[in-house]
Amino acid sequence: SVPVITIDGPSASGKGTVAAIVAQRLGFHYLDSGSLYRLLALHARKHDVAWDAEQPLAALAATLPAAFAQGRVWLDGNDVSEDIRAEEIGIGASRVAALPAVRSALLQRQRDFAVLPGLVTDGRDMGSVVFPQAATKIFLTASADERAARRHKQLIGKGESANLPRILQDIIDRDTRDAARAVAPLRQEPDAFLLDTTELTIDQAVETVLRRFGQ
Ligand code: CDP
Incomplete structure (x- = not known):
């Protein structure tokens, strides 16, 4: 294992x-799980989805176009490493992270990082x-x-x-x-x-x- x-x-x-x-x-390998909630908060704002809209957020989370490569964080092919660290996005992250459907939509994606x-x-x-x-x-x-x-x-x-x-x-x-x-x-x-x-x-x-x- x-x-x-x-x-x-x-x-x-x-x-x-x-x-x-x-x-x-x-x-x-390293996974900063908070960055997934930050990415979702940023993605939601770009798609005009409110940070308390549980089902639309869960749908966005299920297909979140995020990638971790070259030590950078990518969303839809754009380097958002700095954008996700904004104080406002941190607040959004903690709001979306409070929603059960969001957390379960991100569960398997996190588990997939556990590789040799x-x-x-x-x-x-x-x-x-x-x-x-x-x-x-x-x-x-x-x-x-x-x-x-x-x-x-x-x-x-x-x-x-x-x-x-x-x-x-x-x-x-x-x-x-x-x-x-x-x-x-x-x-x-x-x-x-x-x-x-x-x-x-x-x-x-x-x-x-x-x-x-x-x-
Ligand atoms: O440490 P900090 O709160 O500055 O930021 P973070 O670790 O990037 O996490 C951002 C937000 O996501 C936090 O406010 C947590 O509420 C939430 N989070 C979570 O609910 N579960 C995790 N595994 C990681 C972060």
């Missing part, structure tokens, strides 16, 4: 960064719903203050304006929404290893995941 490592956790915890490095170290030699994937429900049989499950988190500080630094690094108290409030709001939603709420699975990175460097977090996996 195909080895799968799942890394779930809240917004801005650094799980994407850690997951991508772990995948590279192992020579495994293996997969590292990050998101909210990778260990609970998409890959319940994963070899290694990590719940990666950090304090809300630390996550806000990291996102703030990231935005400043990109030359964007950033307001720390607002970012912190956004993170707290997103945590509440992710944990409270009816489908696939964010929580630590009983068989997931809790990795609190508040006081850890990226390297230390990567090494911890690799050790859990047995490398």
Whole structure:
């Protein structure tokens, strides 16, 4: 069977960064599942489908013309790697992700990424719903203050304006929404290893995941 490592956790915890490095170290494939919800939000906006129109969104999700190639994210043949990172599209992603029909329409597409030699994937429900049989499950988190500080630094690094108290409030709001939603709420699975990175460097977090996996 195909080895799968799942890394779930809240917004801005650094799980994407850690997951991508772990995948590279192992020579495994990498799936950023959040990007699928972001792609769907962007695709819906281009097709004038509202972010709460469950059945039309599920139909778009079933045939989402998305591709991951050359380290870029493509939609309908266009490089949308930057477009899907817009704050507004993140909000759309969290809205469409709350709809059960959307989540089930994207389920098989996510499972199809589990091919040899293996997969590292990050998101909210990778260990609970998409890959319940994963070899290694990590719940990666950090304090809300630390996550806000990291996102703030990231935005400043990109030359964007950033307001720390607002970012912190956004993170707290997103945590509440992710944990409270009816489908696939964010929580630590009983068989997931809790990795609190508040006081850890990226390297230390990567090494911890690799050790859990047995490398
Ligand atoms: O970490 P951040 O919220 O900035 O973004 P993301 O990981 O790209 O995910 C975007 C949105 O998709 C999140 O707000 C989640 O609510 C949702 N999501 C989800 O429901 N399930 C996943 N497996 C991944 C993301």
